[in-house]
Amino acid sequence: MKILLALLALLTPVAAHAADGVSLVSEVFVEHTETTPEGRSVTTRAEPEMVVPGDNLVFVLSYRNDGAEPATDLVLTNPVPDSVAFSGTTDQSAVVSVDGGKTWGALNALTVVGTDGANRPAEAADVTHIRWVLDQPVPSGSAGELSFRGVVK
16 A cells, blocks of 8 residues: 655654744655665665655654754654654664653653553554754754654554
8 A cells, every 4th residue: 555745744743842043844755775786785765755564764853043042952852653663763862752742761661551451661663752852052053953764554
């Protein structure tokens, strides 16, 4: 079953709690890895036209402080779409939620209620949100990117 690009546009809402003047741009890309005739692996990112279950997605959140003062207490939260299984981030400042954004922590510290009614350790597929708390002020004119990966269910 194919999922249309129009649905992907709805997949990347972002909530930001930041100083005035911080702009955000959220994008999603399909990532493909192909082997060249020489046997090298080449990974490319493209804007999705259509995605299918199993496609690897990269969600990129770009931020920029356009204000006159450093932005402090910058907190960025991105829901993980229901049609996507979270597969990780390389950013050490990220925390996740497995309960719709009510509680936050490292994935290995969280639990969920399993189908049998008992608590079990949370897994990547249980992640509902990802949050970054930037502990350093973002100077005026500075920008950065945060990202996470997922797989279309």
